Amino acid sequence: MRSLRACLLDEPLPRLMAIADLWDVPVEATSAHDMAGTLALYMLQRERLTAARASLPPDARSALDALVAARGRMPAAAFERRFGGIRPMGPGRLERERPWQSPANATEQLWYRGFIFRAFDRLSGAPTEVVFVPGDMLALLGAEPHAPQEEFAVSPARPSDLRPSKCLDDVVTLLCFIRNHEVRTKAGGGWDAASRQTVAPMLRDPDGAIGNDPNGRFAFLTHLLARLGWTRTEQGRLRLAPQPVARWLQSAPEAQRNALFNAWLNDPEWNDLAHVDGLALEMTHTWSSDPVRTRQGIVRLWERWRSAGEDATRPISTPPSRFPDPSLISAFVTYVHEHDPDFARPDGRYDTWHVRDARTGQFLHGFEHWERVEGALIRYIIEKPLRWLSDLDDAGADPPTPPFQVTADGRIIIARHLRYERFQVARVADWIETRADAYAYRLSPRSLERARAQGIRAGRVIEFLEQTGGQALPAGLKRALLRWEERGAELSLETTVILRAQDGATMDALLRLPQMRRLGVERLAPNCVAIRPRDVDAARTVIIESGLLVDAAQASSR
Numbered sequence: 365m366r367s368l369r370a371c372l373l374d375e376p377l378p379r380l381m382a383i384a385d386l387w388d389v390p391v392e393a394t395s396a397h398d399m400a401g402t403l404a405l406y407m408l409q410r411e412r413l414t415a416a417r418a419s420l421p422p423d424a425r426s427a428l429d430a431l432v433a434a435r436g437r438m439p440a441a442a443f444e445r446r447f448g449g450i451r452p453m454g455p456g457r458l459e460r461e462r463p464w465q466s467p468a469n470a471t472e473q474l475w476y477r478g479f480i481f482r483a484f485d486r487l488s489g490a491p492t493e494v495v496f497v498p499g500d501m502l503a504l505l506g507a508e509p510h511a512p513q514e515e516f517a518v519s520p521a522r523p524s525d526l527r528p529s530k531c532l533d534d535v536v537t538l539l540c541f542i543r544n545h546e547v548r549t550k551a552g553g554g555w556d557a558a559s560r561q562t563v564a565p566m567l568r569d570p571d572g573a574i575g576n577d578p579n580g581r582f583a584f585l586t587h588l589l590a591r592l593g594w595t596r597t598e599q600g601r602l603r604l605a606p607q608p609v610a611r612w613l614q615s616a617p618e619a620q621r622n623a624l625f626n627a628w629l630n631d632p633e634w635n636d637l638a639h640v641d642g643l644a645l646e647m648t649h650t651w652s653s654d655p656v657r658t659r660q661g662i663v664r665l666w667e668r669w670r671s672a673g674e675d676a677t678r679p680i681s682t683p684p685s686r687f688p689d690p691s692l693i694s695a696f697v698t699y700v701h702e703h704d705p706d707f708a709r710p711d712g713r714y715d716t717w718h719v720r721d722a723r724t725g726q727f728l729h730g731f732e733h734w735e736r737v738e739g740a741l742i743r744y745i746i747e748k749p750l751r752w753l754s755d756l757d758d759a760g761a762d763p764p765t766p767p768f769q770v771t772a773d774g775r776i777i778i779a780r781h782l783r784y785e786r787f788q789v790a791r792v793a794d795w796i797e798t799r800a801d802a803y804a805y806r807l808s809p810r811s812l813e814r815a816r817a818q819g820i821r822a823g824r825v826i827e828f829l830e831q832t833g834g835q836a837l838p839a840g841l842k843r844a845l846l847r848w849e850e851r852g853a854e855l856s857l858e859t860t861v862i863l864r865a866q867d868g869a870t871m872d873a874l875l876r877l878p879q880m881r882r883l884g885v886e887r888l889a890p891n892c893v894a895i896r897p898r899d900v901d902a903a904r905t906v907i908i909e910s911g912l913l914v915d916a917a918q919a920s921s922r
Contacts, residue, residue: 365436365499367407370479372400378458383407383478386464387416407478413504421445424473426496431480437496440482442705442712444495445731447471473661492711528780528801530568530755532620535585536567536783537798539609540593540790545815547602553590554583555602566795567754570606576890579639581752587634613784620783625753629663637708637719640744643737645718646718653708653717661707662700662745669699693746697739705731705786708738709756764802769830772838773834774807785832791815792825807841813849822849860894863903863914867891870912879906 370382377396380403384391391399407413412746420428427447431438444450448469451460466478474480479501484496491528497505509519513533515880541547541563548556555563564570572580576739589595594609612623635655638645706712714731721728721736726739776793778786779802786803792815793805805811807825813827822845837845865871868890874880875893883903885893895903907914 365496365502366481366483367404367500368478368498369400369404371498371588372403372478375400375457375579376458377483379476382458382464382476384758385762398578400473405520407810408504410504413501416645417479417505420607421470422478422492424472424477427470428474428479428505431497432502436499436502437485437494438495438497439706439712441714444471445712450475450850454829491769529617529621531624531753532783533780534567534569535589535624536613536786538589539594539604539613540562540587540787540795541566542589542602543787544790544911547918549597549602553586553597553607555586556625558892561847566798568798569752579641579748580848581748584628584634584639584749584752588624588631589626590642591633592623605830609787613787615870617781620755621753627747629660629751630656636745637737637741637751639748640740644720644722646720646727648718651716651718656712656886658741659745659768662703663750665704666696666750666798669696693743697735697742698741701739705734705738708741745785762801765801766833768833770833770841772841774841774844776807776829777792777802780806788832791818792820792828807845809848821847824855859897860889861897861900863893863895865891874907874912875909 372383373396375396377399380396380399383389383403384399387403387407389403391402407416407759417425417428427443429447431443431827448471450472451468453463455546463472467473467476471480480495480497482493482495484491485496506651508605539561542827545559545562547559550556557576560573560576560582564573567573569581569628571577571582572584573582577583581635586595592608592612594605594612596605612620615623632655632846635653636659637643637653637655671749696755700707705866709717715732717729720726756790761780764777767778767782771777774793775796776789793807794811795803796806797804812822812825826837826845827844836842863885865874871887871891871893871903875885880903883895883899883906885899885903887893887897904914
């Protein structure tokens with residue numbers, strides 16, 4: 365940071381005369397160069413500097429204290445928004461009007477006393493005009509010159525191995541689904557509608573899955589999987605990267621959560637602002653924001669605010685295990701507005717972003733729209749990604765006993781916290797239910813055929829189930845698995861609707877109709893056929909059009 369003498373050398377003579385007048389410096393120098401040196405020597409005497417600081421009006425002293433607390437520099441736009449601007453005046457006007465004798469605000473009081481200067485600096489990579497205190501003066505005022513902040517790193521909550529987590533549960537469910545189903549991708553990496561509808565009932569929180577909401581939890585989690593390098597698209601189909609997925613699944617819950625949390629925290633591709641409901645970003649090629657710096661700034665402020673509140677005993681850098689109610693989040697938004705309103709705009713300017721109100725179309729320019737833009741962004745970050753990633757579920761906190769069970773009819777009940785084991789089960793069995801404390805799967809010829817396509821034989825399935833469950837499989841189930849390995853599926857259990865006619869001749873006439881044959885009915889007896897449930901309504905229409913009535917109660921599939 366520049367020295368006081370170097371700053372004074374760049375100032376016009378009228379301002380130097382003003383500083384000398386306000387500091388009562390006896391000036392005998394005949395040039396601006398000599399005057400700058402004399403003023404610097406005088407002003408940097410600790411006793412005189414302390415006295416000059418104490419003599420400042422309260423508003424000016426508060427402004428100086430805020431600047432010192434900010435390590436001696438702040439964006440000019442932000443500083444002047446809080447403490448007032450400096451009226452532009454050339455040397456001639458300065459001599460005529462002598463504004464230091466009646467300063468308009470706290471900023472002018474500090475300016476004409478030589479406490480502050482202006483220059484351009486690079487904040488977050490962009491040249492930004494700043495207000496600053498010279499480095500040697502700043503040291504005497506009680507602060508060290510500006511230094512780079514330490515690298516910011518935070519860790520998510522640290523639940524016990526058995527503490528259920530909706531986030532980790534649903535990530536495993538998505539990985540299982542991608543591994544075992546044909547997930548087709550659209551432009552931008554989104555899932556096809558059929559896959560989203562199929563996976564939604566399996567998820568503990570399907571927010572955004574059915575409607576393909578880009579601001580929903582489903583889009584967020586699937587983006588994280590891609591960000592971590594766990595998924596890739598090949599010929600329009602989503603596939604897993606097996607090695608990193610296996611490493612994550614076999615890691616401790618804390619490491620699993622860390623991986624997801626830090627992937628979001630440091631992701632430059634996920635722009636949180638673009639996912640705030642009610643906002644529309646316009647002409648994004650003409651302006652930019654830094655999502656990583658903004659996100660980390662909010663999380664850092666959130667931690668500091670929490671650590672000063674009721675849960676000060678919780679380790680810093682640990683998101684809450686029980687999420688706060690909306691009133692606390694509103695209090696946090698107020699806290700940020702008062703203590704660090706420019707967290708997203710380090711230059712302090714509120715006229716460079718092109719953000720509209722999505723409902724009214726109004727451009728939200730100016731600091732007066734802070735609550736609508738920055739406030740909404742804070743709420744989004746806290747209420748959505750941070751909550752999703754910190755979401756520990758109190759429901760079903762106690763795992764089932766035993767945590768892994770195989771029943772005689774081929775069902776597998778597996779506790780939520782056995783994430784690696786569940787991924788392996790999903791390779792050889794079909795999902796049937798997501799419970800509060802566990803997941804249920806069922807072995808079937810279809811699932812075993814899928815396993816065999818992955819190189820998993822029935823003998824290996826038996827070995828895995830017995831080792832994981834800690835006991836032998838039911839004898840009948842074990843024989844059935846080995847027999848399937850040898851002979852394949854020998855029986856088929858299907859749900860059908862029975863259509864029964866009064867006699868065989870009536871059924872013959874009905875089956876001669878082309879529309880009826882296209883339904884693929886299966887004849888079970890001269891006067892009886894089986895119809896697939898999804899074809900019941902079409903069959904009813906054909907029957908009525910042929911001049912017959914059908915008992916709707918008997919024909920209904922519902």
